Amino acid sequence: MAVSLHHVVIDTHDLPGLARFWCGVLDWRVLSEKPREVVIGPGEFAETGICFMPVSDPKAVKNRLHFDLAPDDQEAEVERILALGARRVDIGQSGAVGWVVLADPEGNEFCVLRPKASLIAFRDDRPS
Structure with a gap:
């Protein structure tokens, strides 16, 4: 392959936060933490990470790209992430969806999906 994903970049006002x-x-x-970028990842030699870059303009609309997080226990993870500083948001989802929409401290939306085991069962139940 000639190209691979290196970082997902998130514009932010508070890079370290x-x-x-x-x-x-x-x-x-x-x-890596520099005045104009902070990079996070699962480990020093990870192939992909998240890079935070500074911006001065505020977030104005719903994200065009977001993370879907796949936990073992959706309810416990939602509570843990809320305690870290996230908040619940309504982007028009119905009550019957299998995910919870949250926003990080700067308003970037992301989803916490139903438990991983149910996602695997869903994939395994699809016709070939």
Whole structure:
């Protein structure tokens, strides 16, 4: 392959604050911290990470890209992430969906899906 994903970049006002929030959510660590960028990842030699870059303009609309997190226990993870500083948001989802929509401290939406085991069962039940 000639190309691979290196980083997902998130624009932010508070580089270290948002990086530490996502480190807490993902159980990752800060890999590099400079005045104009903070990079986090699961480990020093990880192929992909998240890079936080500074911006001055505020977030104005719903994300065009978001993370879907697949936990073992959706309810417990939602409560843990809320305690880290996330908040619940309504982006028009119905009550019958299998995910919970949250926003990080700067308003970037992301989803916490139903438990991993139910996602695997769903994939395994699809016709071939």
